[in-house]
Structure formats: C-alpha cells, structure tokens
Amino acid sequence: MYRYDQFDEQLVRERAAQFRGQVERRLSGELKEDHFKPLRLQNGVYLQLHAYMLRVAIPYGQLSSRKMRQLAMIADTYDKGYGHFTTRQNIQYNWVALKNIPDVLDKLADVEMHAIQTSGNCIRNTTSDHLAGANADELEDPRPWCEIIRQWSTIHPEFAFLPRKFKIAVTAAAPDRAAIKVHDIGLLMKPNANGEVGFEVFVGGGLGRTPHVGVSVRDWVSKGELLSYLEAIMRVYNRFGRRDNKFKARIKILVNETGPEEFTRLVEEEFAAQGPKEKVVLPDEEVARIMAYFAPPEFEDLPEVSQAFEREKARNEGFARWARINLRAHRTPGYASVHISLKPQGVAPGDATGEQMRVMADLAEQYGMDDVRVAHEQDIVLPHVKMDDLPAVYAKLVEHRLATANAGLITDLIACPGLDYCNLANARSISVANDIQAEFADADFEEEIGKLHVNISGCINACGHHHVGHIGVLGVDKKGEEFYQITLGGRADEKAAIGDIAGPGLRHEEVRPAFRRVIDKYLEVRNGKSETFIEVLERLGQEPFKEALYASA
Amino acid sequence: MPLLKDGKEITDIWTFVDDEAELSPGGCFTVSLGRFLSEQDMLLARNEDVGVRLGPADDPELLKPVLDRLNLIEVEFPKYTDGRGYSIANLLRRRFGYEGELRAVGEVLRDQLGFMERAGFDQVLMQAADAEAKYAAATSEFTEVYQANADDRATIFERRHGAREQ
Numbered sequence: 054m055y056r057y058d059q060f061d062e063q064l065v066r067e068r069a070a071q072f073r074g075q076v077e078r079r080l081s082g083e084l085k086e087d088h089f090k091p092l093r094l095q096n097g098v099y100l101q102l103h104a105y106m107l108r109v110a111i112p113y114g115q116l117s118s119r120k121m122r123q124l125a126m127i128a129d130t131y132d133k134g135y136g137h138f139t140t141r142q143n144i145q146y147n148w149v150a151l152k153n154i155p156d157v158l159d160k161l162a163d164v165e166m167h168a169i170q171t172s173g174n175c176i177r178n179t180t181s182d183h184l185a186g187a188n189a190d191e192l193e194d195p196r197p198w199c200e201i202i203r204q205w206s207t208i209h210p211e212f213a214f215l216p217r218k219f220k221i222a223v224t225a226a227a228p229d230r231a232a233i234k235v236h237d238i239g240l241l242m243k244p245n246a247n248g249e250v251g252f253e254v255f256v257g258g259g260l261g262r263t264p265h266v267g268v269s270v271r272d273w274v275s276k277g278e279l280l281s282y283l284e285a286i287m288r289v290y291n292r293f294g295r296r297d298n299k300f301k302a303r304i305k306i307l308v309n310e311t312g313p314e315e316f317t318r319l320v321e322e323e324f325a326a327q328g329p330k331e332k333v334v335l336p337d338e339e340v341a342r343i344m345a346y347f348a349p350p351e352f353e354d355l356p357e358v359s360q361a362f363e364r365e366k367a368r369n370e371g372f373a374r375w376a377r378i379n380l381r382a383h384r385t386p387g388y389a390s391v392h393i394s395l396k397p398q399g400v401a402p403g404d405a406t407g408e409q410m411r412v413m414a415d416l417a418e419q420y421g422m423d424d425v426r427v428a429h430e431q432d433i434v435l436p437h438v439k440m441d442d443l444p445a446v447y448a449k450l451v452e453h454r455l456a457t458a459n460a461g462l463i464t465d466l467i468a469c470p471g472l473d474y475c476n477l478a479n480a481r482s483i484s485v486a487n488d489i490q491a492e493f494a495d496a497d498f499e500e501e502i503g504k505l506h507v508n509i510s511g512c513i514n515a516c517g518h519h520h521v522g523h524i525g526v527l528g529v530d531k532k533g534e535e536f537y538q539i540t541l542g543g544r545a546d547e548k549a550a551i552g553d554i555a556g557p558g559l560r561h562e563e564v565r566p567a568f569r570r571v572i573d574k575y576l577e578v579r580n581g582k583s584e585t586f587i588e589v590l591e592r593l594g595q596e597p598f599k600e601a602l603y604a605s606a
Numbered sequence: 607m608p609l610l611k612d613g614k615e616i617t618d619i620w621t622f623v624d625d626e627a628e629l630s631p632g633g634c635f636t637v638s639l640g641r642f643l644s645e646q647d648m649l650l651a652r653n654e655d656v657g658v659r660l661g662p663a664d665d666p667e668l669l670k671p672v673l674d675r676l677n678l679i680e681v682e683f684p685k686y687t688d689g690r691g692y693s694i695a696n697l698l699r700r701r702f703g704y705e706g707e708l709r710a711v712g713e714v715l716r717d718q719l720g721f722m723e724r725a726g727f728d729q730v731l732m733q734a735a736d737a738e739a740k741y742a743a744a745t746s747e748f749t750e751v752y753q754a755n756a757d758d759r760a761t762i763f764e765r766r767h768g769a770r771e772q
C-alpha cells in the first residue's frame with residue numbers, strides 16, 4: 054500500500070490548515086456561503102437535509118487496518134457511530150458539525166487520508182478494481198497509476214473550477230469491476246501491438262439525467278504520456294464544456310454535442326500542440342518508487358486445497374453457503390478474496406458501525422495482510438486471506454452481523470441515501486431496498502436466483518447507479534407522492550449498457566410484488582441455473598419482464 | 607478596487623474601453639478581442655500602449671502573431687467558479703510564450719489567488735479591502751505542488767528525485 058512521504062504529508066496538512074482558515078472565516082461571517090460553498094465542496098463538505106455531510110476519499114478503495122480504525126473513531130466521536138460506504142470508494146459521515154470538520158481532517162491526515170476533491174466541480178477520487186493485486190485476470194496492478202493520477206489531480210491549478218464534477222476510473226482486468234465506461238474518463242490497461250502496456254482511453258461515460266456509455270477516444274496511450282494526455286482532455290473540457298446549464302455541463306454532453314469524432318480530434322490537436330515544457334514530467338525513478346509500494350505481499354506456498362476449509366464446509370452449512378457466494382478466486386493457491394456484505398436485511402446499504410469497522414480492521418490485520426478494500430457495490434473486501442483462516446474469519450463476521458451471504462445476489466443491492474438524508478431526493482431509497490431484501494430473504498431462494506444487480510436511486514442524479522443495474526429503480530415525485538420507475542437491462546461491467554425504462558412508475562408498496570413477479574418470470578423462462586438474469590434478458594428482450602412487472606391485477 | 611502587481615498595490619493606469627465608446631487619443635487602454643482584431647492595424651499603429659481584454663470563451667491563439675506588441679492582456683473571470691481563465695493563462699504563458707503583463711479581472715476573490723498566481727497572472731484586480739495581506743496569505747498556503755504550471759515551480763514528482771525548489 055502507498056505510504057505518504059514528507060511531500061504528501063505536508064500537502065495534506067497544509068490543505069487541512071487552509072480549510073480550517075476558511076471555516077473560521079465562514080463562521081465569523083467574513084466569508085459568505087456563496088463564496089464558501091465551492092471551497093467546502095472541494096473539501097468534501099455537503100450541506101444535507103439535517104446536517105453537514107463529510108465525504109472522505111478512499112483512493113482506489115484501499116485501506117489498512119490503521120486507516121479503518123481511524124474511520125471508526127471518527128464515526129464514534131464525530132458522527133452517530135456509523136459511516137456510509139459509497140459507490141465511488143468514499144465514506145460519508147452524515148452528522149458532522151461544521152466546526153468539527155477541520156479537526157476531523159487533521160485526524161485523517163494522521164493516517165494519511167483526506168477529503169480533498171471528494172465533491173465539487175473538480176477531479177474526484179480515482180477509483181479502481183477492488184480486487185486489484187489479488188485477482189487472476191488482471192494484466193498488471195492498476196493501483197500505481199491510480200496513485201499517480203491521485204497526486205497529479207490533487208489541487209490541480211488549471212482544473213479546480215471545471216464546468217462540473219469529473220470522475221476517473223482505472224482497471225487492468227477484462228471483467229470490469231470498476232465500471233470504467235460510466236466514468237468521465239475510463240482507463241483500461243492493455244498492451245499495444247509491441248506488447249508494451251499502456252491505456253485505452255474512454256471518455257464521456259456517466260449516469261445522471263442523461264446517461265451515456267463512454268466512447269473510446271484513444272486505443273492506446275503510453276504510461277509515460279498518460280498524464281499529458283489526460284491534461285489534453287481536461288483542457289478541452291475546461292475550455293469548451295458547457296457552463297450555461299448545470300445539467301448539460303458534464304463532459305458526456307460535450308462529447309455528444311460535439312460528436313465523438315470531432316471531440317477526439319480536439320483532444321488530439323491539443324495533445325499534439327503541447328510543447329516539451331508543457332508535458333507532464335514523470336521521472337522513471339518516480340514511477341518505480343510508487344510501483345514499489347504495490348509489490349505483492351509475501352504469500353506462503355500453500356496447497357491448492359485447504360483441509361481446514363473443506364472440513365468446515367462439510368460441517369457448517371452457513372459457512373458453506375457463505376463460501377460459495379462471498380469468496381472470489383485469488384491468483385495464489387491457498388488464498389481467497391473475501392466479500393464482506395454491508396447489506397444485511399433492513400440496514401441502509403453501505404452503512405457500517407464504528408464497531409463493525411474495527412472488527413474488519415482486526416480481521417484485516419490478523420488474517421488479511423493488513424489490506425482492506427471498498428468495492429463500488431458498497432461492500433468491503435479482504436483481498437488476501439488464507440483459505441485455512443476462513444472459518445475463523447467467518448465466525449468473527451457472524452458475531453458482528455457481517456456474514457450475510459449475498460455478494461452479487463439480488464439483496465446485495467446498491468442504494469443511495471435517498472429522502473432519508475439527501476436534500477435532492479424525490480423519494481426514499483433505503484425503504485425500497487429493505488422491501489426488496491425482505492421479499493428475497495430466503496437464502497435458498499436467493500441463491501437459486503443467482504447473479505443479479507439491483508441499483509436504486511432516490512432521484513435523477515443517479516448516485517445509486519440505477520441506469521446500470523440489471524434491474525434499476527429510480528424514485529420520482531408525482532404531485533407529492535413517491536413513484537418508482539423501473540429500468541431493465543443495464544450493466545456496469547465490460548459490456549456496459551444503460552437500462553431501458555420499462556413503463557410507468559410504481560407506487561412504493563407496488564415495487565416489492567412487482568420484483569417478485571419479474572423474478573418468477575425469470576425462473577420460469579431461463580435455460581437452467583447457469584443462464585443468469587441478464588443473459589435471459591439479452592436473449593428474450595424486455596417484453597416478458599415488462600408484462601410480469603405490470604401484471605398486478 | 608485595488609490592483610496588485612506581484613502582490614503589491616499599484617496605481618492602475620489602464621482603462622478598458624467599451625466596444626461602442628470612442629478611443630481617446632492618449633493613455634493606456636484595453637479593448638475586447640473582437641474590437642482588437644477588427645481595428646488591429648490602427649490600434650497597433652497608434653504607438654500608445656494597447657492591451658486586450660479576453661472573455662472566458664475567447665481563443666487566445668488569435669493573439670499569437672501580435673503577442674510581443676501587447677503590454678497587457680486582461681482575462682475576465684465573470685464568476686469566480688468559471689475556471690476557463692486558467693486555461694487561457696496557461697496557453698498564453700506556457701504555449702505562446704507571452705511575457706507581458708497578465709491581469710485577472712472580474713470576480714477575483716481571496717481564495718482563488720493561489721491558482722491565479724500559479725497560472726501566470728502577475729496582476730489581479732481585486733474586490734477586497736486589505737488586498738496585499740490577503741494576497742500574501744493566499745499565495746503561501748502550499749509549500750510544494752504536484753503539478754507544473756506557468757510559475758515554473760519544480761513538481762513534487764521531480765523534487766523527490768533531486769530537482770531544486772524554485
């Protein structure tokens with residue numbers, strides 16, 4: 054894991070001091086809210102329905118036990134004892150007092166963390182594959198490049214006041230677990246014809262009001278030129294992105310209104326015009342220095358099959374189910390990656406208490422090579438755990454309500470905070486999520502249904518990524534009543550697609566039975582258990598499911 | 607409104623002349639890019655000091671052929687949240703090599719001064735009292751930077767491997 058050196062540390066401390074001054078000027082009235090707003094947003098501070106919310110960056114989703122414990126301490130000391138993990142590898146605290154935020158930022162700096170640019174019209178937290186460095190299918194580790202992008206984008210002097218927010222995601226594996234095609238810039242590591250690894254660059258993906266899948270603007274750019282190429286894209290966007298209408302200000306609109314070809318031409322022209330002094334200098338020694346932090350940990354030589362693991366599976370049905378559902382293959386024999394679901398029945402998806410965070414920190418320290426990840430599905434992952442240790446890990450998770458066996462299944466749904474917390478919301482999301490979880494509470498039935506992503510947003514801003522859920526749910530407001538629009542067929546992986554709206558909105562209480570009918574239809578028409586919901590949808594189209602959805606009478 | 611050059615208050619000898627207004631025979635003035643381009647020969651022939659005020663959507667490249675004959679370029683920030691001026695300044699300073707005076711005008715506030723200085727603005731026309739002190743505080747908040755800019759500071763990427771502080 055990357056460690057701050059004196060430069061990183063000093064900059065993060067100076068940033069916290071800068072914001073402390075800004076908060077003081079705000080509280081004394083010297084700084085008006087109008088002029089304070091972008092400053093607080095660029096430090097992760099939102100004004101929500103009930104209180105200020107602080108969003109803390111977890112760059113590319115990676116934490117250590119020390120960092121996780123500090124997040125727990127902040128939850129306990131400055132919030133009401135919990136935090137909310139988001140779809141962009143951040144954590145949010147919903148109840149922090151403005152006057153305390155500078156102290157929280159200092160506490161974050163103590164463990165090499167920050168809240169810089171987690172909000173506002175600037176380059177946001179760089180996200181990545183939560184299994185980076187552990188999964189068998191990646192070309193190489195994308196995290197060094199995420200860290201390089203993190204540093205390059207931090208307090209960038211030219212791009213601090215963009216037309217709108219800007220999100221970058223990086224992956225190096227063919228199965229895309231970072232949803233790169235629904236980001237403003239998505240980077241896919243791949244080799245060129247000579248076998249040299251660089252990046253394919255996708256631009257203009259994004260959800261919100263007008264969802265788009267990113268388009269490839271460059272088949273390959275070298276590692277050495279990556280940052281210069283990103284600067285070319287950013288400059289074209291900064292200069293030509295729309296600023297007259299907030300809803301048309303994302304880069305996806307620029308790409309679409311200009312046309313992908315013309316947009317690409319503008320970027321290439323800008324890139325070609327960069328003089329030698331304008332290129333971002335990234336010395337080889339610097340790349341090597343950052344790469345070294347991500348060297349694989351020392352894995353033991355273990356047999357493929359763990360006796361302890363097999364024994365526990367045979368004897369403990371709950372463990373066996375959890376192992377089937379929540380483990381992911383590791384590239385090293387005798388190891389697995391563990392999904393810790395933050396979606397038990399009846400909890401706001403992505404929430405964890407301070408105590409749960411400490412438990413996860415302990416497990417990471419004791420069994421997980423001190424590595425914890427946040428997945429964009431709002432779950433936590435221990436990427437490197439010995440199979441032999443899984444029974445002990447599971448037992449601990451069970452004690453703390455962290456052993457829900459639903460990773461990737463229908464109740465492992467993504468939901469934004471919705472009307473319960475968010476002042477932009479049209480409708481509740483958490484209660485709809487809980488309704489659906491209740492409908493599929495039977496673990497056997499849920500496992501029978503198999504892989505299915507449900508994503509729920511409380512308004513068109515789409516923080517719950519409803520467009521890319523296999524089944525998406527969008528809360529809308531019709532004359533003061535909450536309605537829910539269902540979309541079908543979205544996906545956020547390497548075959549990224551925007552779901553289609555199935556028809557008129559449903560009332561809150563209609564969502565649960567409608568889901569049941571859709572699932573029953575799927576079970577009826579699939580060619581055996583191996584054909585997943587999304588595959589059936591691709592084979593048969595929307596019609597049968599639409600019919601089921603509205604067949605209430 | 608105080609005008610600062612390199613952080614020190616100076617007297618403003620420049621006047622911006624509206625597109626419709628007549629140009630008086632003497633003095634230093636700036637005009638819009640549109641007016642400058644259409645009256646360029648006459649303006650440059652006057653032998654007086656002439657400058658151009660760029661709006662955020664203007665293309666600074668259009669000034670490239672005459673940059674060495676301009677003594678002042680103003681870049682307008684209609685709102686402090688409009689960041690186009692930073693790209694314009696970067697183009698002028700780093701790509702086209704403009705070395706004359708570069709002034710930020712419009713909604714210029716204390717908390718953006720650090721960005722403006724880095725982008726190569728040597729002058730800011732500020733809407734605040736106590737401007738010099740504010741400028742000094744705002745431009746010394748960060749000791750080191752991750753990115754290169756018109757101010758030519760060595761980046762942290764370079765400093766880690768022996769580059770000297772500027």
Ligand code: SF4
Pocket residue numbers: 469470471472475476477478479510511512513514515516517
């Ligand atoms: S989708 Fe809407 S309701 Fe949900 S968190 Fe985002 S802005 Fe709030």
